[in-house]
Amino acid sequence: MLKIDSLSQQFEAVNALIDVDLEVSPGEVLGLIGPNGSGKTTLLNVITGLYAPTQGEIFFQSQKINGLKTYQIIHLGISRTFQNLRIYGRMTVFNNIWGAQHSLSDRGIRRQFLMSRNQKKDREKVNHLLDLVGLYERREWLAKQLPLPDQRRLELARALIRAPQLLLLDEPAGGMTPKETEAMASLIQKIAIPGCTCIIIEHKMDMITALCNRLCVLNFGSKIAEGTPSEVLKNPLVLEAYLGYEEGAHA
Amino acid sequence: MDDYLVTVLSNIGMISFIALSCYLLFLIGEISFGQQAFFAISAYTSGMATAMWGWPLWIGLLWGGGIAAIAAALLGVMTFRLHSMYFSIATLAFAEMIRLWFVIITYQIEIEGEMVGPDGAEGFRGIRWVFENNVTPLQYMGIIWGILIAVLIFFLLLERSRLGSIFRMLGEDGLLTEMQGLNVVRYRILASTFAGFIAGLGGGLYAHFATYVEPQIFNVMLGVHGMAYGLIGGLGTALGPLIGVTLDIGFLESVRAIQGYRMIVFGGLVAILIIFMPRGILDEERVNRICLFWRRRFHAQD
Numbered sequence A: 001m002l003k004i005d006s007l008s009q010q011f012e013a014v015n016a017l018i019d020v021d022l023e024v025s026p027g028e029v030l031g032l033i034g035p036n037g038s039g040k041t042t043l044l045n046v047i048t049g050l051y052a053p054t055q056g057e058i059f060f061q062s063q064k065i066n067g068l069k070t071y072q073i074i075h076l077g078i079s080r081t082f083q084n085l086r087i088y089g090r091m092t093v094f095n096n097i098w099g100a101q102h103s104l105s106d107r108g109i110r111r112q113f114l115m116s117r118n119q120k121k122d123r124e125k126v127n128h129l130l131d132l133v134g135l136y137e138r139r140e141w142l143a144k145q146l147p148l149p150d151q152r153r154l155e156l157a158r159a160l161i162r163a164p165q166l167l168l169l170d171e172p173a174g175g176m177t178p179k180e181t182e183a184m185a186s187l188i189q190k191i192a193i194p195g196c197t198c199i200i201i202e203h204k205m206d207m208i209t210a211l212c213n214r215l216c217v218l219n220f221g222s223k224i225a226e227g228t229p230s231e232v233l234k235n236p237l238v239l240e241a242y243l244g245y246e247e248g249a250h251a
Numbered sequence B: 001m002d003d004y005l006v007t008v009l010s011n012i013g014m015i016s017f018i019a020l021s022c023y024l025l026f027l028i029g030e031i032s033f034g035q036q037a038f039f040a041i042s043a044y045t046s047g048m049a050t051a052m053w054g055w056p057l058w059i060g061l062l063w064g065g066g067i068a069a070i071a072a073a074l075l076g077v078m079t080f081r082l083h084s085m086y087f088s089i090a091t092l093a094f095a096e097m098i099r100l101w102f103v104i105i106t107y108q109i110e111i112e113g114e115m116v117g118p119d120g121a122e123g124f125r126g127i128r129w130v131f132e133n134n135v136t137p138l139q140y141m142g143i144i145w146g147i148l149i150a151v152l153i154f155f156l157l158l159e160r161s162r163l164g165s166i167f168r169m170l171g172e173d174g175l176l177t178e179m180q181g182l183n184v185v186r187y188r189i190l191a192s193t194f195a196g197f198i199a200g201l202g203g204g205l206y207a208h209f210a211t212y213v214e215p216q217i218f219n220v221m222l223g224v225h226g227m228a229y230g231l232i233g234g235l236g237t238a239l240g241p242l243i244g245v246t247l248d249i250g251f252l253e254s255v256r257a258i259q260g261y262r263m264i265v266f267g268g269l270v271a272i273l274i275i276f277m278p279r280g281i282l283d284e285e286r287v288n289r290i291c292l293f294w295r296r297r298f299h300a301q302d
Helices: A040-047 A070-075 A093-100 A109-114 A120-132 A148-160 A178-192 A205-211 A229-234 A236-250 B003-027 B035-051 B057-079 B084-104 B137-160 B162-172 B174-178 B184-210 B220-233 B239-252 B262-276 B284-298
Strands: A002-011 A014-024 A029-033 A055-060 A078-080 A166-170 A197-201 A214-219 A222-227 B109-111 B114-118
Touching: A002 A040, A014 A040, A014 A055, A014 A214, A014 A222, A029 A040, A029 A205, A040 A166, A040 A197, A070 A078, A070 B174, A078 A148, A093 A120, A093 A148, A093 B162, A109 B162, A120 A148, A148 A166, A148 A178, A166 A178, A178 A197, A178 A205, A197 A205, A205 A229, A214 A229, A214 A236, A222 A229, A222 A236, A229 A236, B003 B035, B003 B137, B003 B162, B003 B184, B003 B220, B003 B239, B035 B057, B035 B084, B035 B114, B035 B184, B035 B220, B057 B084, B057 B184, B084 B220, B137 B162, B137 B184, B162 B174, B162 B184, B174 B184, B220 B239, B220 B262, B239 B262
Parallel strands: A029 A197, A029 A214, A078 A166, A166 A197
Antiparallel strands: A002 A014, A002 A055, A214 A222, B109 B114
């Protein structure tokens, strides 16, 4: 489904990604882990066309996507969420999700003007998804009035309304308590994983091991390990990357 | 109706067009210091259409608005990569360029022994369609408000449509909006074009109301006022800018007791509102609360 071929991304003197190869097959849930600054988010940004890679190629369903504009890549069936939580705070919860599916059908400007939020098909689709993530009762709130875990859920729902084939989740449980994280994990398990191939970036190992069938570990922009969760978490290189970092924090 | 009231209401109507034009750009998250340029372009071109070429008013207005929209689209194409301060500077520079161009351009023809047409810094005199066609000030006020209400209906439909939500999404987070698969550039240019056309309608109406325009009228303060009206009245609904215009022209300019102090009071009002209500009286939060209240009161749940 997604194939990344010796990808490198350089910012001035910083090598954010060095020669990364990665392949994701349909239906798979890949966990992307690594210490802070190891290039995980950069990898998602390159996939979604925010940066043009310095070297290497990306194929999505055997179509080359590096060089395409962001919105064109999204049209191919990729959705993502953001680590630093991006929502339309001054719009209602309903409109946040409704707005995300405008480009799915009738992309002509005249149709966009004629279609209102009373379109029955759109309404039902959005309301159903709101119901799944437990925000239906609060659909007319402004998104910024929601507490953080609900904003994360809103972001997940917004990514799912396009029924993407590939879903990129960037720290879906960032800033959450263990209990909220657990709820988020089971929500992802229930509504995201059955329908799409996922790449999940997360620091919380419980969540990663519960959701993912394969892990890829980045450190300083290079891939240092790949495999099933139990394999990867025993890998000495991975332990060094993580524990070395932890020891530094304790000193 | 007394003449003074008709003049005030006409002024409120005409200035509302530029306020709505600025409001549309606020929706897509940009601050334009150049909407007065489209007001000016249309004031001149529609004035030329009726005074020099003898066209009827409504064609003249559409022609003026159309030229303004084309100019706005071109400016939109040139500035689509610019954001915040850089967008503001570019639009200001464009507007000043247009204004200074009107200072030097002279294009006149002789009609019934009289020279008619733009005459540089002297301005453009004799846009007399209203007198020649025996339109009373009251009737002309009706024309202004008729067109304004049409524009407002357009805005109300826009706010309910997908297109309107795309504009608001753009205004909040352009990158995120592109992540929803929308071609952001296309919608930015579209919003600029609409805004140019709306400012153009106001400019055309103004030229025929005043019968005389000169470049100095269209300086940056006109555009700054247009923006201030949106910021006072609120960016949550198109009625916001109208409230701003009514407060300033209908109240501050018309109440004799504060005449001479108008700009001081107005400036103070803007400063206070920016601190306490940064997105105006009717901001998104209040509009949403009013909508919710309305729905609970008068409609069944869907």
